[in-house]
Amino acid sequence: MAKSFHAQWSSRMTFILAATGSAVGLGNIWRFSYLVGDSGGAAFVLVYLLCIALVGLPILVSEWMIGRRGQKNPINSLAELARKNGSSQAWILVGVSGVLAAFLILSFYSVIGGWSLSYTLSSLTGDFSGQDAATIEGLFGALLESPGMLMLWHTIFMALVLGIVAFGVNQGLEKAVRLLMPALVVLLVVLVIYGMFSGHFGEALAFMFAPDMSAFTGDVVLAAMGQAFFTLSLGMGIMISYGSYLGQEVKLLGAARTVIILDTVIALLAGLAIFPIVFANGLDPSEGPGLIFVTLPIAFGGMTAGWLLGLIFFLLLTFAALTSAISLLEPVVEFLEERSPLSRVPATVVASFAIWGLGVAALLSFNLWDFTVLFGLNIFDLLDTVTAKILLPLTGLGAVLFAGWVLSRDSVAKELGLSGGAATAWNVAARFIAPIGVILVFVFNLVG
Ligand code: PFF
Numbered sequence: 484m485a486k487s488f489h490a491q492w493s494s495r496m497t498f499i500l501a502a503t504g505s506a507v508g509l510g511n512i513w514r515f516s517y518l519v520g521d522s523g524g525a526a527f528v529l530v531y532l533l534c535i536a537l538v539g540l541p542i543l544v545s546e547w548m549i550g551r552r553g554q555k556n557p558i559n560s561l562a563e564l565a566r567k568n569g570s571s572q573a574w575i576l577v578g579v580s581g582v583l584a585a586f587l588i589l590s591f592y593s594v595i596g597g598w599s600l601s602y603t604l605s606s607l608t609g610d611f612s613g614q615d616a617a618t619i620e621g622l623f624g625a626l627l628e629s630p631g632m633l634m635l636w637h638t639i640f641m642a643l644v645l646g647i648v649a650f651g652v653n654q655g656l657e658k659a660v661r662l663l664m665p666a667l668v669v670l671l672v673v674l675v676i677y678g679m680f681s682g683h684f685g686e687a688l689a690f691m692f693a694p695d696m697s698a699f700t701g702d703v704v705l706a707a708m709g710q711a712f713f714t715l716s717l718g719m720g721i722m723i724s725y726g727s728y729l730g731q732e733v734k735l736l737g738a739a740r741t742v743i744i745l746d747t748v749i750a751l752l753a754g755l756a757i758f759p760i761v762f763a764n765g766l767d768p769s770e771g772p773g774l775i776f777v778t779l780p781i782a783f784g785g786m787t788a789g790w791l792l793g794l795i796f797f798l799l800l801t802f803a804a805l806t807s808a809i810s811l812l813e814p815v816v817e818f819l820e821e822r823s824p825l826s827r828v829p830a831t832v833v834a835s836f837a838i839w840g841l842g843v844a845a846l847l848s849f850n851l852w853d854f855t856v857l858f859g860l861n862i863f864d865l866l867d868t869v870t871a872k873i874l875l876p877l878t879g880l881g882a883v884l885f886a887g888w889v890l891s892r893d894s895v896a897k898e899l900g901l902s903g904g905a906a907t908a909w910n911v912a913a914r915f916i917a918p919i920g921v922i923l924v925f926v927f928n929l930v931g
């Protein structure tokens with residue numbers, strides 16, 4: 484997305500919208516809610532919020548700062564800044580692992596984007612109207628068991644992403660983000676209100692916010708940190724790219740606060756919308772990746788004009804997924820454009836085709852290839868785990884270490900408009916708190 488802007492974002496607002504468009508996506512609604520359900524509820528939510536504030540914020544700001552100073556794509560920005568600051572060229576590995584992560588994530592992200600498209604159509608045709616929970620669960624099961632349907636929707640989703648990136652119509656999408664993001668928030672609020680009256684709201688609140696100490700396991704902490712990276716689009720070079728189109732006048736800390744608040748509010752609202760319905764219908768919160776595709780249609784199916792709300796919801800979700808997906812394709816295309824003789828359109832086609840192919844392997848994990856390949860995980864889960872729990876945190880760690888230790892302390896304080904205690908606080912966060920947080924979670928998980 485950033486590349487087609489060449490010079491600079493037209494305004495601070497456009498930049499914030501683009502960053503929010505990348506951040507808010509399936510991660511906030513689909514991934515957040517199923518991880519909360521799967522990872523012990525409140526324990527996960529609390530660690531996630533801590534990770535967002537203590538690790539996510541410094542890394543988001545570091546990535547933007549690297550991009551704005553380097554004024555190039557992630558790999559070249561790091562190379563250039565490392566050279567200028569007399570540091571090792573090995574820093575470019577941070578950019579390389581980001582591109583790899585983007586490639587892997589988009590392959591399975593597109594499969595879920597396909598589910599969202601499929602559910603948009605099903606809402607339109609009234610498939611959920613008046614159906615009971617078991618029937619709706621059955622519909623989702625049938626989708627997963629059909630490689631043909633999964634492939635069809637995954638292909639349509641990927642084709643949309645390809646079209647948008649290849650023809651560079653992203654600017655139009657940003658105007659749409661301005662309209663559709665508030666619409667998504669309003670719809671989530673409607674669902675939360677529905678849950679207050681028709682669901683088990685108290686139970687949902689306790690599940691999300693009253694932690695059970697025994698639920699704080701190493702894996703929950705690692706999953707929460709992975710989600711913090713995933714949801715803020717960190718560790719992938721995307722925010723470095725976006726930073727490279729950023730004018731000097733934009734205040735990074737303020738912009739980061741806006742993006743993070745919007746992203747977090749949407750995720751929490753999604754949880755508050757979904758869990759009352761889960762408990763009211765006796766569903767299993769740890770149902771896994773199908774959670775929203777089972778619970779929300781149950782709610783829509785039972786409401787007057789629910790088909791219309793369902794239609795609007797899944798359309799908005801698909802849209803949010805598309806704006807995130809195009810931001811994921813961008814680094815891969817940019818990489819191919821620079822490292823191969825391909826120009827933009829062929830590079831987009833080649834990247835999309837390769838990602839589509841890996842996505843097919845991911846979607847077959849739900850049916851024909853329903854076997855484990857490594858560490859007890861199937862291909863889909865492996866892609867998700869390797870990226871969110873390993874690649875994103877490591878790449879983000881690289882970015883914050885670079886900003887904390889390689890860039891000069893005074894220039895950073897000046898760039899962030901900080902002095903005295905606030906400058907020291909930033910320094911401590913970027914040099915120690917965020918990196919130690921990421922490292923501790925890894926070590927904790929290895930020994931735990
Ligand atoms: N942040 C997006 C979401 O939460 O759905 C997903 C995503 C987009 C992850 C871009 C990573 C990324 F670079």
